[in-house]
Amino acid sequence: MCNLQIRINGQQAFFVSERIMSRYCGKLRKIIKQEKRRTQIRGSEIEIEIDDFPGGADGFEQIARFCYNNGSIDISVSNVSLLYCCAMFLDMSDRVFTHNLLHQTEVLLEGICYWSWYETLTGLKNCEPFICFALSCGLIQKLLSSLVAKIVHKTDATHVRSVSSSSSTSSPDTSLSFTSPSLLKSSSSKKAVCSWWYQDMTTLSPRIIEQFLRALGSYGSENNNLIVTKFLLHYLKNAHRSDGKGLGCCDVTEYAGLADTAVYGVVLMGKTTFSCRSLFWVLRITSGFGVSHDLRAKLERLIGGMLDQANLDDLLVCGGGNCNGVYDVNLVLRLVRLFARHHEKPSLEAMRRVGFLIDMYLIEIGPDPNLKTSKFLGVAESLPDHARSSFDQVYRAVDIYLQSHPWLSEEERSRVCRCLNYQKLSLEACKDLAKSPRIPPRIALQALASQHPAVQLRRLETESSGSEEKEDAKINNIDKMQWRVKEVEKMLSRTVNLGPQTSKILPRMC
DSSP, rough: OOEEEEETTEEEEEOOOOOHHHHOOOOHHHHHHHHHHHHHHSSOEEEEESSSOHHHHHHHHHHHHHHTTTTTOOOOOTTTHHHHHHHHTTTTTTTTSOOOOHHHHHHHHHTTGGGOHHHHHHHHHHTGGGGHHHHHHHHHHHHHHOOOHHHHHHHHHHHHHHHHHTTTTTTTSSSSOOOOOOOOOOOOGGGSOOTHHHHHHSSSOOHHHHHHHHHOOOSGGGOHHHHHHHHHHHHHHHHHGGOOOOOHHHHHHHHHHHHHHHHHHHHGGGGGTOOOOHHHHHHHHHTTTTTOOHHHHHHHHHTTGGGGGHHHHHHHBOOTTTTSSSSSSSHHHHHHHHHHHHHOOOOOOHHHHHHHHHHHHHHTOOOOOOOOOHHHHHHHSSSGGGGGGGHHHHHHHHHHHHOOOTTTOHHHHHHHHHOGGGGSSSSHHHHHHOOOTTHHHHHHHHHHHHHHOOOOOOOOHHHHTTOOOHHHHHHHHHHHHHHHHHHHHHHHSOOOOOOOSSOOOOOOOO
């Protein structure tokens, strides 16, 4: 006789027998008594509601099957997490009924140390729909303790095998040493082969991973472990590209703590462990997960100090929602400032490497139609003149930028050209500048005029060497330059018509 209606979590309703369910469920027995006392109804159907039931309707259906089957149900690794939490929730202990469901699930959980790696992962994953209750009843902690023990045990075994196989060929200084039963906390763990579990753990939710880190004592600012840091970066990378979909606001909030933990570990270990390229990769991965402003600033400070070791691909970080352009130009500006701040008196070689890097970056971002003139000039003028032996690449970037922004006025084009040091332009670049219809005539005249003294100096040097042939060639060059200056002066007296350019250079996407 189904005289009891139970609505689970405000969704599905179950019609069951009060007598059968009360026999095994102490909490149901208590709720029914309270409901009868409140309504003073006897012999008729009772309606009750249960909220926050572990596993929802599926979980209660399993409980009903157990009760209707005289306290028997198949319990395995695949359902023990759910049944244990339901039994805890409904007080299905031996105090209510002998050999009740809670006792049966506890018997299986007592042998958790004998579960396989994948069985333990399955038990944890099955807790995700009701993780709050699983945490409150201690189930997550039990499963994580078993998981950590398996990681340490298998990693130690692999470590010992690697030592044995290399002992005959390795010196004491280079071979791995087995100094601790827990490689997760040993100093030799940096060299241990212990990443076998990374990919398997990516199937778990961020809340379980957070509890995993807390069990290791490596969450947040407590993270000083290289293995944990590398695992987190692997986990975040997989989360970032899973299904090719972006993360919503809720997802970002869930992952923010993990991102902070990863960045804290990276910053703590610094450039002794991570190369400049690796640090840029960390920045790309963690930026999408709402890493805190302070930790991002520390990571950028670390990268800025190593900027002379970067290459062009490292700087091409996507702009994201807060940037108007394709690339994050503000990031590069910050890094250049941090480089200058970190190296109060950097070597000329380091400055030249950064100068070349910035010139290549300017060429790359120049075609972006959304790049503002102020940002372009900010990058171009972020370094002193002595950081560049030649300004030919800067001129190339300027020409590309003007070609991709044909709507700029003559005043704006002149403003863009202010980043050029005409005296550090080669003769060929200066000639090309003078011929370019995108360069304002006044700028072309200034560039040619700056080249004239240089040509005279080269002629004097030629005279001193006594080479008449070279002298004639230099004089001819001077004549040609003077003729070009006169041509430009004539152009200044006329109205210059600069039509829009039809060819556009498209920016390379991230």
